[in-house]
Amino acid sequence: MRIVVMGAGAWGSALALHMHRRGADVQLWARNPAARLTSGAMPRLPDYPLPESICVSDTVPAHADLILVVIPVQHLASVLPLLPAGVPAILCCKGVERDTHRFPLQILADARPDIPGGLLSGPNFAHEIAAGLPAAAVLAAADKGRAHEWAGHIASPSFRLYASDDPLGVQLGGAAKNVIAIAAGTAMGAGLGENARAALITRGLAETGRLADALGGQPATLAGLAGLGDLLLTCTGEASRNYQMGLALGRGMTPENATKLLKGVAEGVPTSDALLALARQHGVSVPIIETVSDLLARSITLSEAQNRLLNRPLKTE
Numbered sequence: 001m002r003i004v005v006m007g008a009g010a011w012g013s014a015l016a017l018h019m020h021r022r023g024a025d026v027q028l029w030a031r032n033p034a035a036r037l038t039s040g041a042m043p044r045l046p047d048y049p050l051p052e053s054i055c056v057s058d059t060v061p062a063h064a065d066l067i068l069v070v071i072p073v074q075h076l077a078s079v080l081p082l083l084p085a086g087v088p089a090i091l092c093c094k095g096v097e098r099d100t101h102r103f104p105l106q107i108l109a110d111a112r113p114d115i116p117g118g119l120l121s122g123p124n125f126a127h128e129i130a131a132g133l134p135a136a137a138v139l140a141a142a143d144k145g146r147a148h149e150w151a152g153h154i155a156s157p158s159f160r161l162y163a164s165d166d167p168l169g170v171q172l173g174g175a176a177k178n179v180i181a182i183a184a185g186t187a188m189g190a191g192l193g194e195n196a197r198a199a200l201i202t203r204g205l206a207e208t209g210r211l212a213d214a215l216g217g218q219p220a221t222l223a224g225l226a227g228l229g230d231l232l233l234t235c236t237g238e239a240s241r242n243y244q245m246g247l248a249l250g251r252g253m254t255p256e257n258a259t260k261l262l263k264g265v266a267e268g269v270p271t272s273d274a275l276l277a278l279a280r281q282h283g284v285s286v287p288i289i290e291t292v293s294d295l296l297a298r299s300i301t302l303s304e305a306q307n308r309l310l311n312r313p314l315k316t317e
């Protein structure tokens with residue numbers, strides 16, 4: 001099987017390694033192939049050298065069986081013209097485009113209606129997949145048959161994939177967990193304790209469920225790997241860039257300085273604004289997402305954020 005992985009960041013490199021181990025002929029597309037380290041690793045995943053047989057190149061071949069697109073959501077549209085016609089594309093990013101409020105599969109459908117698309121999401125740190133540690137994820141597509149087919153091309157004995165025909169729910173779960181992880185990291189960085197984090201995770205899931213309902217996703221999807229599963233990983237795993245972003249904010253760093261320190265992208269930053277806009281458009285209350293967006297914009301302080309979330313009118317759960 002010939003696989004092209006587009007994007008040589010941490011996740012693209014890990015997926016290239018995974019597909020190679022699975023026996024595929026893998027080409028990794030990178031903006032700057034010369035950045036490959038002498039060990040064979042890419043800089044964002046330096047501890048995992050890629051074998052020589054994975055070609056790293058800045059050209060996309062005209063023929064492949066499957067393309068994995070692993071570009072941050074804010075830059076996804078810019079690479080889509082490069083995709084060869086007709087080859088199925090599995091998008092592996094998690095977020096919402098800030099200016100247009102589009103989820104990844106919508107960005108693909110608008111730019112390349114000729115390309116069938118699916119989306120891979122779940123609790124998966126790149127370095128653990130690169131190490132071959134056990135993990136599970138969801139492959140979503142509007143057509144469940146295709147979701148099963150593509151899941152079969154990517155799954156392995158250590159990477160168990162489930163098919164889903166709720167791409168909206170899966171994309172929303174992956175996008176929202178990044179924002180909630182910033183909130184959880186902020187609480188932990190500010191020393192607010194484990195109770196506060198558990199409350200943010202649970203109430204974060206509740207507001208994501210309301211949003212799924214309004215946008216046409218299936219709330220049950222959010223109880224699965226792409227929802228609760230990824231929320232738990234990202235809100236508790238210190239390797240998460242979104243959680244690290246929150247930790248830095250909670251310790252008093254400005255969003256600008258926290259971004260500079262991060263090794264990699266924190267999708268929750270632009271996604272917080274996009275999800276807030278979508279929620280407002282649909283009349284859905286998303287207090288945690290709103291608070292993260294305001295904190296990042298520096299329109300509220302940390303103690304105002306805390307007061308705002310704790311002192312809203314009491315409600316039933």
Ligand SMILES: NC(=O)c1ccc[n+]([C@@H]2O[C@H](COP(=O)([O-])OP(=O)(O)OC[C@H]3O[C@@H](n4cnc5c(N)ncnc54)[C@H](O)[C@@H]3O)[C@@H](O)[C@H]2O)c1
Nearest residue numbers: 008009010011012044072075093094124125126264265267
């Ligand atoms: N790292 C993980 O553990 C992980 C796991 C699952 C999903 N994801 C998702 O995968 C996506 C990519 O994350 P990552 O961890 O690989 O990010 P990263 O920060 O490690 O790397 C981002 C990559 O995108 C490339 N890139 C950035 N702007 C580009 C542009 N305009 N054109 C072309 N390439 C561009 C960079 O060169 C880099 O190779 C994100 O949406 C993230 O949420 C990451």
Ligand SMILES: O=P(O)(O)OC[C@H](O)CO
Nearest residue numbers: 122123124125240241242
């Ligand atoms: O490092 P993060 O916060 O982008 O999280 C990585 C993955 O999405 C975890 O599933």
